[in-house]
Amino acid sequence: MSSKPPRRKGRRLPMEYIGMAVMIAGSLLFIFWIESARRGYFLYNPTTKPSLTEGWVPYGYAASMLPGVVMMRRGRSMGKRQVVANNARLCLGCRYPLNDLSETGNCPECGDPYVLRLLREGWRRTYPEIKLPRG
Numbered sequence: 147m148s149s150k151p152p153r154r155k156g157r158r159l160p161m162e163y164i165g166m167a168v169m170i171a172g173s174l175l176f177i178f179w180i181e182s183a184r185r186g187y188f189l190y191n192p193t194t195k196p197s198l199t200e201g202w203v204p205y206g207y208a209a210s211m212l213p214g215v216v217m218m219r220r221g222r223s224m225g226k227r228q229v230v231a232n233n234a235r236l237c238l239g240c241r242y243p244l245n246d247l248s249e250t251g252n253c254p255e256c257g258d259p260y261v262l263r264l265l266r267e268g269w270r271r272t273y274p275e276i277k278l279p280r281g
């Protein structure tokens with residue numbers, strides 16, 4: 147059998163992962179609030195008019211997802227721009243530019259083995275909508 151490198155994706159920017167984590171944390175807070183309300187554990191007495199801060203609690207949780215969404219989107223667009231600018235010749239493991247290197251080898255930054263023609267495939271798996279120039 148040939149020792150083809152495994153099919154893998156390119157690594158996203160840290161900002162994309164942090165954005166995902168912030169978004170998930172915000173969603174969990176929101177679900178927690180909905181669930182506690184459903185079970186009757188209201189954060190305020192529902193028979194009285196909630197104070198401004200109490201009434202805004204669920205909106206605050208919902209809004210806490212927004213920075214995550216914004217970070218994810220910004221990180222993704224930065225990540226795509228970097229891949230396109232380097233014609234997908236970035237290490238899939240650490241995004242180190244491999245422009246002046248041979249067809250196959252190991253990334254000088256992280257030591258990951260690479261095959262230049264497989265890098266495009268890997269980056270398309272991470273960002274399916276990117277348009278790469280030919281060659």
Ligand SMILES: [Zn+2]
Pocket residue numbers: 237238239240241242253254255256257258
């Ligand atoms: Zn690398």
